[in-house]
Each structure stands twice: as structure tokens, then as C-alpha cells.
Amino acid sequence: MPEYLVRLVQVHESFRKAELEALAELAGVDISFVHYLEDSPFAIVSLPSDHAATTVVSRSILSQGIYEFWGRGSTYDELHESVKTRSSSKWKQYEMTPFRFVVDGYRGARSQTEQREIINSFSYLAFKGPIRMRNPDETFSVFEDYDDKADKPKALYFGRFIAGSGREAKTTYDLKKRHYISTTSMDAELALLTANMALAAPGRLFYDPFMGTGGFPVACAHFGAVVCGSDIDGRSIRGTGGSARKGQTGKMDVQGNFKQYGLEPRYLGAFVADLTNSPLRTVQTRDDSTYDGYLDGIVCDPPYGIREGLKVLGSRDQLNETERATHLDRFRDEGYIPPKRAYSFTAILDDVLEFAAATLVVGGRLSMWMPTANDEDVELAIPTHGCLELVSVGVQPFNKWSRRLLTYRKVPRSQAQMVEGGRLGTARNPYEKGVKADDLNDFRRKYFQGFKELEKLRNETNETTGGNS
């Protein structure tokens, strides 16, 4: 298979490989990594054709472009040698083509004069076509990879441009320019990445059970999927909860976001619901004939219980007879608000998996975010389910905690694994018990304790510096 150079971006490194693999699966082509380093934005992959390369990378959020791989080396002498051995057969083809050369450095740059020298050193390619800096037929790129603050590059690559990526969508969907967002909206880059991981594509049906202001469904719709969503808080869907943006007035709702991006035709609608009492039809995974669901993908970022409370329907304590009677009496009244209670975080993750297993089609994907503290004593176990196979785990690290994007695929019934107790379900670990949010959510407790520790540390430093001055 021909080899291609992928110019990646140097952010969210742990997602880059997984994204390209997901996009290759979506395109139905095989991809293999010939050369890949976590600390380098240059990867070499093999793909069946230029067409496949274009299809894969044109949707990618974490790359900038893909190039036909012509050579590499750690010095220019090595690079020229490599280009001569690898690609001399291709030179003739571009002899008269209008072209341009570009020098692209990572963690280093070259002056105009140096760039010209570098480009001239490729004169042996003997291209006689006109040089066009705008709209050339072919672009040839020299890539330089520097160590931090180094004055000489450590690695050099040369390639012919094939296709750009889908990264400009990050700018189109930038939260700063979105009409309606909330405090916990996922940033556009990661929302689009999530949609890629879940294989959102034209014709497919996607669902987000914790939609909020609809960031994930919008991202999936961008890639052509038809989307719907739900949230336990109807105000976020209807947009009657006030805007998260200072000084913004007027009616803002999820529908409006779809309108803003011209994606309304792909918005199926939203409803108010709680995942633990979901109105969506579920299939019996035990039974062969009903194993296949109807959703092509589920994307979600469940509330972590920090900025957005983790609540489900129900009351803190079992209702007594009089209380039940009161609810029965009043529930039809205007302004009746169903009671909600705090819920265990590990339990909701298992519930999402259970729900995904009972609604996804075979091969359908679940992409779900899950926070975890960086110190290992509250490392949350990655939830598992007999009908779901873990495809990839990406990590976005923060200072004291990090979050992971877990991607699962629903396996055919014949490959489903029984979990303990011979069930086809989640390997349910014991959940946190209690009624208060803190008792029910280890991550939340740790998070706020973490701030206490940090504050203590800061106070101590302040005291010492205060004493010195």
C-alpha cells in the first residue's frame, strides 16, 4: 500500500491515532501506522489510494492535511537521498505542472532567504512548470521537526499535498460565536472529535441523552447525521433558563443553534427525559431476534456533578402514603415539578452502557466522556458491558483531574460476552451509597477536597512570602 504523510496538530495527542482509525473504518479502508510518535505532528501511514487518503483526512479534526510521502531524513543530505530513492519515478509526471513549494516548521521557523535555499536544494526534481503561489495544481511541502528551542531540526519530511483536513469546522462551530451555550458546553474541537469517534455520517441516526444546549448533536449533524437529544432540564432545550452569556437577551434555544449553522433539516427534535426512566424503546439483548437496535450512535458528556448536578427522577427518601397521595393529587397542576434526587456517578455510567446496548444497532458506537482524578486512589474504573467492546480511550488532562473519551462498539450477539453472574449486561461494581451528592459521587468529593488542599497550600505560601517582605 502507498505511504502517506499526515500533518497532525500537536493537541489532544492521545486522540489523534484513534481519530484516523475511526475515519478509516468509516471510509471502509485499512489504515496502518508506519511511523507515529506522540510528541511529533508528523505521522506516516499506509492507505490504499489517494482517494482513500482524501476521504479519511478530509473529516479529521486533529490533522491539517495529508501528503503523498516522498522522503524523510534527519539531515537535508539524508532527506534528498531518501527522496531520490523513494520517488524518482514520480518526478516526470509533474514536470510541466504549475506548482509551489512550502516550508512548514514545527517548533522552529526559517527566514525567507533560508526557505529559498531549502527549496532550491530540490532543484534536481527538475520541475519546469510555472511557479504559482496561488491556486497551484500541486503543492510540495518540506516539513521540519525541531526539538523545543533547538536551532536545527531533528527530522525532515517531504511530500506532495493530497488533501486538507476538516479542522476549519473548529472555527465554524467555535463556542464564542455560537448563539446559545451553557456553562458546561463542550468546546467545538472536542465535540467534533467525539462525533468523528462515534462515526457520525450522512443517513445515520444519533442521540445525546444529556444534550444541554445541543453541542454534541450539532457536531454530529455537521457530519451529516440526523440527530435528536434529551435532557432532564427542559429549560436548556427550550432556552427559558436564561443565557450563559453576559448581557445576552432574547429567546435562545437549541433549535436556534441548528438554524445558525443551517443544520435544521437534520434536527429531529428533543424531549425532556431522565436516562434512568427513559421513554426510548429498548430491545431485549437476551433475545436473538430483537438484539439489533435503532440508533447508529450515542454521544454524550454525562454531568460530572461539579458544575452541573447529577440528578435523576425520584425522592431522597421513600415517599410515605400521604406524600404519594399528594403527588397523585397535584401532578396535573400547572407548575408541578417532579422531585429529583442526587445519583451515583458510577451508576449513571453503567446506565448509559446498559441503554446503549439496548438501543444501538450492531456496529453502532457509543462515545462518552468520563472524568477522573489524576491521583490514582479515586481512579474510576472504565465501565464495561457484555454487548459493548471498548474501541479506544483518549485522555484530556487538566491540572488535578482529567477526562477520558470512551468509545465502544456494539458487537454482534454471537460475540457478546457474559459478565459475572452469566448476565449480558454491565459488570456492575458496587455503587456509592447515600443520599447526598457528596456521598454518591467520589469524583465530586475529591474535586472539592482538591480545591481545599490547593487553598491550604496557597495560604501557606502566602504566609511565608508575607513574612519575608
Add this chain to the structure above:
Amino acid sequence: MKLLTLNFLTCAIKTCKTSEASFPLHPRDAELEIVETDLNLPFLKNILPRLMWEEIRTIASELGLPDLPTTAPTREDLVENNAEVQASLQNQTAESAEPAVEEIPSQTAKDLHRILLETCIKDGKLVCGNCAHEYKVMEGVANFLLPGHLV
């Protein structure tokens, strides 16, 4: 909410889920609205085998919409199948691998699109056939939150 969503929604009460009568939910006092959108043929094709045809027919008749055929259409029924298109498709396969002429949605596809994706419930109620619980639809958003005594 577009009518297609009713193909996936049932009663939120756990004990109702096992009862066949809880699906589909029955629209009552529904105020309908037609929101025209572009026909999405790949989506219709993809979703067609997942439609609960009998139930969709029930909903359509309850809402007083034109009758749907008794048997569910097939994927082939969704595209225009005249000789001309066939011929041009054949020519293409002879010349190049990639089809240049787009498939034309048939009247069946258009009717289905009209009912499932352009007909919306703006306000009204959805009623469970098993427990008779009513879910309100307001401004096109249905509310499935259960009151305290039903959780």
C-alpha cells in the same frame, strides 16, 4: 417534534415497558404543524427497516393523516425506478465506477418524508395505551419526567 420520534418513544414508566400496549404513544389534542425540509434519501433508506410500520400507520390514522399502505415499502420503493434512470445507471457502470446521476426519490419516499419528517406535533399530549399516563408536548418538546408517585 417530528412524527418519526414517535417510532422510538414509549411510556417512561418501567412497569409499562413490558406491556405491548405502551407502544406507540397515542397523540391526543395534538396541534400539528408542517415544517418543510429537504428530503434526505440516505436517511430514509437507513431508517426504513427500523420503522414499526403497523404502529406508524396507527399514529397516522389517529392524527387523521392520509392512509399509509398496509405493508411497509422496501428500499427499492424509495427511488424512482423508470427505464431512463436504469439505462443511465447502466451506462455509468460501463464507463466509470462512480455514479454521476443522483437517485431520484419516488412518490413513496416523498409521502414518507412528509409524514415522518415534515409533520410535527407542536402542542398536545402523548398518552400511554397501557397506564393512560399523559405526557405533555409544549412548543414541540415532549416532557417525559414522571411525577413523584410513579418513579
